Amino acid sequence: MTNSDSTSIQRAAGASSLPKTAVPAGILDPVASARAELKAALAAIEVKGNVPRRLDKASKRAAAKARVFADRNPVAAVAAAVAIAAAVGGVVWVVARALSR
Incomplete structure (x- = not known):
């Protein structure tokens, strides 16, 4: 066959x-x-x-959801972006401070 x-x-x-x-x-x-x-x-x-493909699909879904959220509520989207940036900055600061001691 x-x-x-x-x-x-x-x-x-x-x-x-x-x-x-x-x-x-x-x-x-x-x-x-x-x-x-x-x-x-x-x-x-x-x-x-296939983890890279699954991560790619998940990131595309998350980006699409974020775009829809930003279109519906731009003020909350800006606030969320600022909060995420502050959280990431805080984690980086804590890690850098721990490594410098």
Whole structure:
């Protein structure tokens, strides 16, 4: 069975709407079923284990939420930015002071 054969089986089973971590139903061939399960397991491991991609997606979501918050309430956004800057500055000051002693 070639890769294109398994793709046609997956299309016939309606796999085009499934996420890449799901195993399509209706595969009768045990070898094709095992391959589909392995492919789904490897995809799930890759999704969970790819920390840089997950961090990138999380930072993009946080930036989008921050933009929406800033558009809805600009005064609170400025206050939050000042508070975050003060907190980061305080942490840096504490660490620098501890290292200098």
